[in-house]
Amino acid sequence: MSGRRVVVFPSAAELGPALAHLVASRADKALLDHGRFSLGLSGGSLVSMLSKELPALPDLDCSHWLAGFCDERLVPFDDGESTYGLYKNQLFSKINIPDSGVLAIDPSLSVQECAEDYARKLKEAFPKEDIPVFDLLLLGMGPDGHTCSLFPDHPLLEETQKIVAPIGDSPKPPPQRVTMTFPMVNLARCVVFVSTGGSKAPVLKQVLEGGEGPALPAARVVPSQGELFWLIDEPAAASLTLQVERPGSAAKL
Template sequence: MTVIVVESKDDVISKLCEIIETTAIESIQNKGLFLIGFSGGSLATFLSKGLPKIKTKDFSQWRIFFCDERLVPVDDADSTYGLYKRSLIDSGAVALKEEQFIQIKQGVSAEDAATDYASQISKFFPGSSLPTFDMLLLGMGPDGHTCSLFPGHPLLNETKRWVAPITDSPKPPPSRVTLTFPVINNARVCVFATAGKEKADMLKRILVDQEKLPAARVQPSTGKLLWIVDREAGIHLNKH
């Protein structure tokens, strides 16, 4: 694990997008595609600000997946895909097309959506027992959750499914699908990017106290784990 502490939120965005660009170039050189997973929340704001500034203008080999998604219509404020559609596609901020986003099926049960999404993912990893994403961009909630994997929830112990349904999310909306820990921890690079003093106590609990919270269970088996935090979020880290 590498923790990178930078001065400000803008520096978090710059460093995050620099690492994304480097990983994208390497992945495309190696296999012709860059397979990346996005999360929602503040990460969407970071990417809408940062991606238009990266030097790479050819995004055509990117394929974007979702680390989790809420089962709501695309035009709903809670839709993660909808958020990126408005901020990246519709705005023309970057040259990404709708078909480059591997979307989670809406209008079906969480169970069916999870099964369908696993099937869509499998097309990019033929014959693999587990997908190996090039990069997963992860969020950390105020309770220490990541993706839609919440503290104390049975899904924390899921070992067989790539994508799991959840219908009792403690955070609304209740119906979602999420990548599971076996998939997350098989990625080549996992990145948390976070900023602000309101994140400081949770960061301490995860990175210093090593509490068994969901975000702390992101431990790639052979890949890299990066935390990019600003000075305010990382205030407790410098003392250890």
């Protein structure tokens, strides 16, 4: 890992534009390096933040983007719980990403088959790599410390073979999901967590500064070669004592 950066913004409203600039800068770099930008998306508040901020960037060209999902809920696309459905309506409709540039699950399959099918699609999209290396993964963290659909104390935390795994007993509904696993997440070139609001303060302290017991899932995201950012707001940072960056709203990360 090339060093974890914890960056604190006064509020989520000021964090959003900095996140969009970070996405655009990693996209520019990836397009120069290898002609494509691969982006892993997560649900939660990231959907509305990205849908507001990315289309507002001047000259954003997503024609060579590949968007996948760090995890996905096994529900039909027109169900309000579908992460793909939310991004399709709120973001993909506003940027010039081609349909072929979006790697979605097949929600008609069983959860096992769905994970296998999604893993196959990912491998096909990254034919030169044994394990797909995403340019950028955007992650959220639940108040229990989960990220992707990797929940505390769940056997999936120990998965070493599969790049995508099914989960049929998610403690957070809906219960059936598919998720990237740590072996894939930790190979990404850049991972960015976005976590805002005072309700995240206790778990952020535990994840970023350590605590009793086994490391929470979000703390186990440690890219082996890549960058790791935690973009948080002041309420979420309230309990932290570690050194953080406070770059202001015009931050270029």
